[in-house]
Amino acid sequence: MPIKASTNINMDRAQTTYTYEKVEEIAKFLLAKPGVKPPKIGIICGTGLGGLADTLVDKVDVEYKDIPSFPISTVKGHAGKLVFGNIGKTPVVCMKGRFHMYEGYSMSQVTLPVRVMKLMGIKVLCATNAAGNLNKNFQVGDLMIIKDHIFFPALGGFNPLVGPNDPRFGPRFHGLSDLYSRELKAVAEKVGKELNITLREGVYAMNAGPSFESVAECKMMIAVGADVVGMSTCPEAVVAAHAGLKVFGMSLLTNDCILDYSFGPASHHEQVLSVGESRGDDVKKFFLNFIKAIPDSTLED
Numbered sequence: 001m002p003i004k005a006s007t008n009i010n011m012d013r014a015q016t017t018y019t020y021e022k023v024e025e026i027a028k029f030l031l032a033k034p035g036v037k038p039p040k041i042g043i044i045c046g047t048g049l050g051g052l053a054d055t056l057v058d059k060v061d062v063e064y065k066d067i068p069s070f071p072i073s074t075v076k077g078h079a080g081k082l083v084f085g086n087i088g089k090t091p092v093v094c095m096k097g098r099f100h101m102y103e104g105y106s107m108s109q110v111t112l113p114v115r116v117m118k119l120m121g122i123k124v125l126c127a128t129n130a131a132g133n134l135n136k137n138f139q140v141g142d143l144m145i146i147k148d149h150i151f152f153p154a155l156g157g158f159n160p161l162v163g164p165n166d167p168r169f170g171p172r173f174h175g176l177s178d179l180y181s182r183e184l185k186a187v188a189e190k191v192g193k194e195l196n197i198t199l200r201e202g203v204y205a206m207n208a209g210p211s212f213e214s215v216a217e218c219k220m221m222i223a224v225g226a227d228v229v230g231m232s233t234c235p236e237a238v239v240a241a242h243a244g245l246k247v248f249g250m251s252l253l254t255n256d257c258i259l260d261y262s263f264g265p266a267s268h269h270e271q272v273l274s275v276g277e278s279r280g281d282d283v284k285k286f287f288l289n290f291i292k293a294i295p296d297s298t299l300e301d
């Protein structure tokens, strides 16, 4: 008897897209929740970095599973909820958990929350992540402002903007030479100095994952100018910039990438979680002060 091919659920998920009307419906659903104020800033919390969301004042939590058409988090270290609240006088929304390409989600699913947050009113997107260190001058535990990125999946055709373009989301063609806001980078540098927190600056490379990089891949990434490597952030940054948002990105260096064959097999996820835990307080302290230092004019239309 011939073997029947089974339905590939991942392939179904990988093709999911959202119309403007659907994104608008989700935004309206969230804005109608009691206690939710239209946020000015969206913050994506990377692996193990969700603690920032717990510090918001006048919090309203909405679980991803309770939001119509929203994906759910499947990765340890990503709680799976939106947390609305205030930092100082600024209403913000934190994603406590993001979606990754390696979970089987389509680029539209990975970036859906950015479009939802845009339609809820954000002007600035802050994306944090855990990343592996490739730069011999950096160390595990360092915080790095992302000054640019290398979006490897997009160079291979997995760009979230591939497909029909609805101009209500942004233009068909969009340049990325000023993707990470220089204005926000300057604010961050000033805040880092005031708090005496050392902030590195560098280039983030995205590997689709979930495999960590081979030794040869790490060497190739260093050769093309990457300082750190992770499995997220680039899709969200591109969709945010396409939508006219100002983007700020920060990596926590949770592990050194393996550049030596004598090292043996390594999977870094447990280390990622423990470094996230041990450096979480500085990440929180930085963002609480950074958000307060963003000028009001940056958050206006």
Ligand SMILES: O=P(O)(O)O[C@@H]1C[C@H](O)[C@@H](CO)O1
Binding pocket: 045, 046, 047, 075, 098, 100, 128, 129, 130, 131, 209, 230, 231, 232, 233, 268, 269, 272
């Ligand atoms: O969501 P981020 O980019 O912070 O998560 C990183 C990449 C993988 O999801 C995971 C690997 O440990 O951490």
